[in-house]
Amino acid sequence: MNTASGSRWVKSIFVFAAKVTITLTILTIVMSLLEVDHILHPPRTVPQGKTLRKYKIDYRPVDLTTADGVRLSAWYTPPGNGAVILLAHGYGNKRPEWVYALLARKKYGVLAWDARAHGESDGDISTIGYLEVLDVKAALDYVLAQPGVEHVGAWGGSMGGATIIRAAARLPQIEALFIDSSFTSLEDEFNYLVPYPVINPLAKFIVTSRTGLRLEHVNPLNDISKISPRPVYIVQGMGDSVAPPDSGEKLFHAAGEPRYLWKQENVPHLSGYLDNPRRYQRRLVDFFDEWLLGK
Secondary structure, three states: OOHHHHHHHHHHHHHHHHHHHHHHHHHHHHHHHHHHHHHHOOOOOOOOOHHHHHOOOOOEEEEEEOOOOOEEEEEEEOOOOOEEEEEEOOOOOOOOHHHHHHHHOOOOEEEEEOOOOOOOOOOOOOOOOOOHHHHHHHHHHHHHOOOOOOEEEEEEEOHHHHHHHHHHOOOOOOOEEEEEOOOOOHHHHHHHHOOOOOHHHHHHHHHHHHHOOOHHHOOHHHHHHHOOOOOEEEEEEOOOOOOOOOHHHHHHHHOOOOEEEEEEOOOOOOOHHHHOHHHHHHHHHHHHHHHHHOO
16 A cells, blocks of 8 residues: 555545544434423323312312412312312323322312423423422412411422422421422432433533523432421332432431331332322321321
8 A cells, every 4th residue: 555545545534533423423412402302391291180070079270370470270179177288290290180189088288280381381491390499389379378278288299309398498388298209319310311421411511501500409308408397208119210219218318307218119100109009198198197287
């Protein structure tokens, strides 16, 4: 091989390598953009109310307005025992009718809403527990303005659990928390669900650029320590593939007393109720009976 042909061969290799690198970079950016777009715009599942009608629960539709002007679609049932439970659903999910029905049948008042960018609520993007704290504040303000409300508790599932923890750390009027399948921080959740070395940091950068949200701002693990002496009950399925299965134990150890942890072996994300409805109902109702009603 002469010098000229060798140089052309080397140049061709460099050109080919450059094209491959550029193509892979573009594909990585596109994949990251698609992933971020999916995260910021969750699927909208509209609640039907079938479970509430099945059990003849008296509920009425209401609209809530957050401090940043987002309208939230909600249901409200007045209390028969002086206590109302706020229900915050998970990412891409809908109002948890099964929790609503079992609490309302025990005479608890209930307020459940579609989080921003979910269901029938307004809002363009989900911030996965950051601005959703304003949703909880709007719900709390509404129930505190209703007649017959003496105590307020909260149930949160997945993203809703993380949101309730963050909200309760700032809102002392929430007297007791029942948290199911929450993540410990948005950073940990990203690392768990997007474990790809190149896409992970790029997706985080895109989320921050498009929303102004810093992942470290959503950190229930830090916030949960600020809730004591109000009680926290933590439920964690050890078969969870959405939140890290050790999240419940980490939150429990970070919380102050009184605190409770129920680890369910081989139970998937947010499936504790499906695994054993009677036990779940007993623990949920007994918890609020004790800490809100003094039973």
